[in-house]
Amino acid sequence: MKEFVQPAQVLLDLDCMTKDEVLALLSDKALELGITNDRDAVKAAFDAREDEGSTGMMDGFAVPHAKTDAIKDAAVIVTRFTAPIADWESIDGSEITVGIALLVPDAEAGSTHITLLAKIARALMDDAFRDAIRAATEPGQVSGLINGRLSD
Incomplete structure (x- = not known):
């Protein structure tokens, strides 16, 4: 089974204020991790x-996604923030605190x-899954939770 999320792809306790900051950070991380060689193309794809419409879902979760030839292999990067992202609209009006990109x-x-x-959408309907992502203290816990859902 392919492990879509390695612990290095889980970023906890981030200090981002805006959606644009988050998308820039995700693009930087994609370059750093070797998911892409073109950070700007990935950022443009997220933007x-x-x-087309906000990727903010429900209960504080967002699922931003980038589709571009600049991405070598499909990957998932998880972000969790110390404070809600003020300008990221969500379906239910909740403030975004976790991103699964x-x-x-x-x-x-x-x-x-x-x-x-x-x-991912199915997993996010599960209260226990969302609670476990929010409660995790180590990147490996988060990657394990998500990989478990992606292998179903």
Whole structure:
């Protein structure tokens, strides 16, 4: 089974104030982790998706996603913030405190992307899953929770 989320892809207790800061940080991290060689293309892909409509979901979770040829392999990066992101709209009006970012190569947009999005969306409907992500103290706990859901 492919481990989509390594502990290095889980960033806890971040001090970000705006959605743009978060998307820039995700793009920087994608470059640092070797998910892309083109940080700006990834940032542009995140921005383009947000322009279509906010990726803020419910109960403080957002699922930003970037689809671009600049992404080498599908990956997930998880972010958790010390304070809510003030300008990230959500379906239920809750303030975003956790982001589960999907990064997918264009070629896999119709397959891998849809599968990942569906599994994450299903997991986010589970109160126990959301609570466990919020309560985790170590990146390995978060990566284990998410990989468990993605392998279902």
